[in-house]
Structures are given as C-alpha cells and as structure tokens.
Amino acid sequence: xxxxxxxxxxxxxxxxxxxxxxxxxxxxxxxxxxxxxxxxxxxxxxxxxxxxxxxxxxxxxxxxxxxxxxxxxxxxxxxxxxxxxxxxxxxxxxxxxxxxxxxxxxxxxxxxxxx
Numbered sequence: 002x003x004x005x006x007x008x009x010x011x012x013x014x015x016x017x018x019x020x021x022x023x024x025x026x027x028x029x030x031x032x033x034x035x036x037x038x039x040x041x042x043x044x045x046x047x048x049x050x051x052x053x054x055x056x057x058x059x060x061x062x063x064x065x066x067x068x069x070x071x072x073x074x075x076x077x078x079x080x081x082x083x084x085x086x087x088x089x090x091x092x093x094x095x096x097x098x099x100x101x102x103x104x105x106x107x108x109x110x111x112x113x114x115x116x
Contacts, residue, residue, distance in 0.1 A: 021051050033063045 010016060022038040035058060038051040045051060058066065 018052075028057065031057065032060050033058045 018039040018041050020037055020039045024036040026034045028034050034055070036053060036055045038053050040046060041052040
C-alpha cells in the first residue's frame with residue numbers, strides 16, 4: 002500500500018487487497034522471507050502492475066501465521082465436507098407458492114364488512 006494511502010487509514014483497520022502471487026523462502030537460523038505481490042488499485046487489474054511487500058518473519062511470527070493459516074484451511078475443509086454431506090441427502094425440492102388464482106381457497110375466511 003502506498004504511503005499516501007496509509008496515512009488516510011484509521012489505526013487498527015485492515016485493508017484487504019487481492020494477492021496475485023507470492024514467494025516464501027526459509028532462511029536458516031533467521032526465519033522466513035516472504036514476498037507478496039498484490040493488487041492495490043483497480044487500474045492494476047488490467048495493466049498487470051503489482052505492488053510488492055517483502056518481509057522477514059522471525060520464527061515466532063512464522064508460527065503465529067502458520068496457526069492462522071491452519072485454522073483457515075480447517076474451516077475451508079469443513080465447509081467442503083458439509084456441502085458434500087448436504088448434497089448427498091435426498092432433500093425434496095421446495096414447493097412453489099400457489100398462484101393468487103388458486104390460493105383464495107387456502108385463505109382464512111374474510112371478516113365481515115362493517116359497512
């Protein structure tokens with residue numbers, strides 16, 4: 002994210018930008034080097050230009066990110082299994098609502114007019 006945009010973002014707010022590519026390298030004894038290429042502005046979608054963030058994570062930071070990623074993957078897998086289970090159930094299709102012409106017989110009797 003460019004410096005001019007960062008100044009306008011309130012503290013504690015996370016701006017989510019789509020990632021187009023990333024690279025992760027283990028740096029022995031130091032941690033993990035990550036390079037993330039992301040789309041910051043709408044014009045970058047068509048131009049192919051990307052903004053890049055490069056960071057070196059210490060082992061503790063890498064473990065924290067690993068935990069968050071594992072939780073995300075578990076939720077994704079649970080959702081897939083749930084969807085598959087629901088598809089395998091033989092649930093009848095919902096009936097269509099009756100048309101106004103045929104539904105009058107299904108209605109409760111109207112109250113008498115006060116006129």
